[in-house]
Amino acid sequence: MSAAQGRVALGLEHHGAGRLAEAEALYREALAEEPHNIDALHFLGVVALQRGDPARAVELISQSLSHNSGNAPACSNLGLALAALGRNAEALRRMLEALALQPGYADALANLQRLMKQMTPDTEEGRDALMILGEAHSGANELDEAADCMRRILEQRPADADAHNLLGNVLRNQARHGEALRHYEQAIVHDSNPVVAFQNLLFCMMCAPGFSAADLHARHREFARRFEQPLLGPAPAFANPHDPERRLRIGYFSPDFRANVVGHYVQPVFANHDRRRFEIYGYFGGASADGVTRQIAALVDHWHEVRALSDADLVALMRGHQLDILVDLCGHGPGNRILAFARRAAPLQVNYLDYSATTGLSSMDYRLTTEYCDPRGIADPYYSERLCRLPDTYWTYNPTVGLPLAALPSQANGYVTFGSFNLYYRVTGEVLDLWTRVLQAVPGSRLVIVSVAPGSTQAALVEKLARAGIARERIDIHGVVPYEAYHQLIGSVDIGLAPFPYNGATTLMDCVWNGVPVVAKAGGETFSTRLGCSVLAGMGLEELIAADHDDYVRIAAGLASSPRRLSELRQTLRQKLEHSSMRDFPGFARALESAYRSIWRAWCNAQTKS
Template identity: 30%
Template structure:
């Protein structure tokens, strides 16, 4: 009996053998497929088809030299096969564009009705800087395929590049393409809601156009709607299998949905380390850090740095991950961030508009700019909005620069307190800086940093006289030479810590943030230990913060309390593969899985309700909890923290001290364990603290918006007075 799908070798013909080879190729069995194709070539030495197929197979693996040799063999047997001419021309373009144009022109001559040939020819002509001929070729492609958005985009780009007002015979684009082009135009000017509407309509008319799907997904990703982008990019990968850029974009969307394990698996499908371009290696490095794979992350970042000439990209990727490393410290972070700040593009002179100053300007109302895409339901909002809204509007007017999300829970209310909200997403950093300069902002505050969607590089162009860093990926110094101040407090940056910052420090008299408790939070529960009969520790921080140093410290603590348990919760634990990997890592570091309760993503209300099951929260090290610590305290749960020496390593120190729970702050690992043990062994004292802690938080400076607003008023005015003093002195 024959195997399924196989023919009797005795009656195998070139056609049946080639058909079987094509099936194997489609199944990913390329080596076996090429073996059969070579047999076909031997059986039918004058037939070009097997050589064409061999070339396509090698090309699919990125083996350019082998593919060219196969296409040449095909053309030797059939010089007028347009598929071979097209493929050979495209592969020749990078090394010999003149020869590529000759091959592609031959393909167009023998197959004038093949739109893809004319598109390739048009692209090749642009490489030779033959703009008019390129536009004519692309227009021909468009006339043959008026439903293809890519052709319309490329034709418009060439016409704009060469200043062409028209082509000889312009295509009559389909309704879908026209809608998509209008959508792209709307997106480029920052009208993202309009762009989404137009591109959604285009996607209905052109459901199989990959570029339409990707353009719409880009709008959704840019407006923080990854749940809308993910299915579009998944469909795009189905239509364009193996396309590295599309797969990378899908991985980015999944990561923003906290599906880091799926995202990493997708990045691994793109290819090995040698196959990934630097940007994708950086992306995978970030994913691996989010999964707690710090060694893998470091390998990816190092490989990307070695492969790229883009120093800014390399430094930014490295700086983003440095605070999560167990060996992170203030000096290394300062040096890395300063190196990044020094390579940011800037003009020879500041972009800010110089205005005449007089002594009366010292105390006039100030225009405050807020630079961020996180002025919405986001940790930045929970920690800044209350204080900003408490500013005296007769002394300060707020001007937001970033995307406004009308459907957001926070943004519409905050918008009632601002004078203007400008969407700058469609602008380059320099364009945005130039625009901000036209708004006569006195003090520009960066609330984004180098995180996802951050626009800190705008500050390098100096669009405002006074520039301040506050919250938003504030792990250490910004390193930007034109950043004048960093808002801090005496706990985040004690006296003597100024040397770790390139900015001057504006130390607030209380904490550096003002926390807004969630209105939907559950009531504080009774101490769980009384019901459970054992002590339960917990940490609800992101997996990226759970360093080996943190896990080893917690393993030592649990060893001292044999009945205690540890609850860990983060979105990544919703993925089985991530959970399995973490359990193996925890076990290797001395944390038995039998004593762990691992929980995944949940709504914010359910997430913070997890504290009802926790007696004592454990802060990770070195990157401590920020908003997470505020939430724990509000839920009546004290947080044991190990103070580090850089900003992100001291968030909890600030919040705990601001609330008056300084007894939870340790300065050494041994002290961390002893403080946790002392609290765990005094259940009556722990229960009493739990019962009063929410009221203590609400009555503390951490949640006192009027008090914080006055402090922020004083800090901003002080920075302005400093500027005025220097400017007036220079003008004297």
Template identity: 30%
Template structure:
């Protein structure tokens, strides 16, 4: 050391001993003092130039800090000192697989296995080297040998089994002596890949009992429960996996998704925030957090996350899909802007070279023959899709329109059972990619495929890009704007959702039904309704039971103006997210900024469907948010005798309530400006006599209207489908 200075790792004379100095360096490296530790390791090299150990340790330290080139150089130096050092050969070979041609990795790893034939890690790495070199038979043999040496390693078992699928025939080597836990985990994974969820659950639960410290197993259980639409069971499984592997970003991501499905968005946001602070956070983390922030009403935060995702190299389809799903909620996004964005996304979807559907020569062009209808959706159950479409499908003539369902079936769900009773067949698709789903639909000779999922949660609308059926239609299920997919021929709508002149906002042709575009199915044994609560309270209560995502700043500003002009009124807001105090506090802050006295707001959270409906007995007038209006919530409000004031917009989601109100005969509640929206709400608030009369007869009016007339709607839907088929037949003959 110059001028008698002592290096930071040499705090006593014992540190001049190379062994003691290296031990101290290893300890410092373990404590996170990497720079000083590496400097000490280099000092040991100068003290004993031919010793391989300090080079090996330096390589390990550099590799842990992702200094791959420097780490490879250190391992090379260790091998110059000792060409038979297996640890250096193994580490150098693994790095070569990541950064160099496969043959380089093979060079080091074959030497490692030659020197240490019982080193399972070396054999496993060699399997990956053979696979990278496309030497499939050798890869399968190496993976199987690694699994035989360490039959309790789950990743070895997975790689051994997977590698055999690359071969033309079975491998000749005997199967490894798998433990019971490994065999059960393999069986569970196989069942999960096939979509056999009950079988997968049973096997994985048994495997977890035998291998409680293996994080993959509870992670897979979480996937089973999420696919089966049981987030309440997925959450504890994924929580257990997260405890076992707290730094695994994939597990953290899946846990956050499960929490969001349970409307525990604040917890989900916290978990994703912790992952996002990691330097290597996957861009998918930001895409998912964008969706979750939007679900808490933070559209700007969601847009910021999408920008970050793109900066980090996000898959453009995933990022654009998330962005397009947010656009209908933004007041600054015009209908034509939304169309252009959706067209861009639609053009990016994977497609086959030729359509997956049967060739036209194999399709009968008889315009009047029975038509096989395919329903593509994972939400054919108690869900807005179910409440707004089931009655229409049940009213279709069964002989003229046989139905095939493609999606998840929830046998415990009452509406799902009704869909199944109406359907001629139900096909599970969870285990299939989009190409395989399209092939399945084509194999079933579907004539008209109706997408009922869109780009929403578990939606498979991208299947339509493969042209799975001769005629393809978009209806309900995230039907908030045009699909933008050129292979979707028709957009099922009505004259109120898409008046004349709105064609320019859609890539599809508009298939306008005679009345409204949906048929509302009222619940069995609904709660009764009461007179307007204002009669007993001496003040009017406005209400909005829509998702907080729809409550824009512009909506809050309009509500502030309304509450100013009706000074004794209150405003009740209900959605599942309001069960979390964080979401309530954030909306309160936004409401204050809009000029609302938050003491006049009542926040209501999760409730059973019956309790949710009964909540309308506590409000007098419903206020529709904008630009994304209510859909099912508007139908339910009207059914419970509560009029809805709406502000009509341009794109489809901005006109849901326009359609429902017009279909029921409440055209005077449809407004076209913010001032008119406020004025109409004020007029209703001041006329308790009209409110009382309206409430007393509105349910009868709704049930008697085309909105709930199943026979009428079924006839209209059948005519629309037949029209689309006639058009196809005419084009086929031309």
């Protein structure tokens, strides 16, 4: 550290303690030694602003940025100084620049929020600032604030598609599915290319009540007609040798090869692929890598980070690798590149893992599933893909946390605690009504529920339960919790309650891993209603799958009144899961490879015949 930097560091200590005169003197000494010291110029400008001289602050901080334009805090503070001079448009640009340099930067967001109170969304800059602010609030699960930003835009610009789409996401996360769907529909109407809004609508339909398999299939096929069809051209002439038994090149695409459900699912698969028979390519489309990303990259033969590539360039890259089978692990989810598949990057294209319905695309040849998740003869008409059924399970379970099993909470508490650990957008009004019946059937019982945003979302939940006679002290509400704390919270309940129609599987497996039995409603005709039940069935726990609402209450209340059974489950569920096909990583990899070999043989046979 230079002497000048030492003085800046000491000046910051005084500055933080409110001793502006001492801080200013040290910054000036630093500048005397290094006239272009960017930190001294910046912080001297902050002192000027704090002393009521914004013009001098603009001059000093601008000098600092002329030597280092990538300093997000300096950009944000320059914005503050410009706003103090009434130069709001310039101030807004500087604050947006700070957020572009450092997304989620708290000080810049706070400064932007203050500035927006002086501006209206009738200008492009004001509108853009509200969008950025709304996205930041939404990402922080501050849903009321995010909704307020979007409604301010829509008051001035009722046809703003981006605002309708983000408001739809906010309302979905508040479990207000009907309202969310209406805003997605508005976004689709007003956007010239509403791919993302349409995909958000498709996902929301899976979470909302009242949609049949036929409804979901029809809207996915509508997506394909609008967005896939224009991209379809003559089938490429692939030169892949038609040898059904040779070593195959398998490509996997995902934006979630990171510390994420998908990343944890695929690690044991990639680690157990038979490299003598399969050559593995990984295509990572995510914005940022982490330690899990690096672990996954080390497990494949060829690794490519492709986020910056256009769809056309991505397909050209994949074709150049002469893949035999390309597996999409994302579907219509966030970060997807589903329309790249319309351009046909490999002879066989397969959808798997992180999407719970058909893609709707004619260019997606197969979807991997199981007999339980998609019963033969019932599910097939609702897919554009051919269904290839894995023999035992749809996925692996690979948790990164293995906390010691806690004692049964009811033994110490004197009451039974139920728990919901799914994301709140899966909890419909019908689900809350049923959980109310469960709480009424078990006097004194409590409910722990997570991922409920503060403000109006929590208030609406409390009010709904209060109307049914459930006192506030019986409900323990949490927002989004960190991963290990989430597992600890699971250990604090006696019985898990699965929502519907989208019951989820990872959360259910997390509960079982922590010794917590989960009551679920039997699925209908869609994958998303059956995937969680498939876990219970695969572990021989059909006793926890309810035929209807009355049966759901009966099972939950029955468990609550059977402490011996609960204690037994507490001690045996993890072991039962450990010995299931979901934890047999080599066996699952062989089953997956067998599916790939089967569809490859079928393709080779078809090529030979043609």
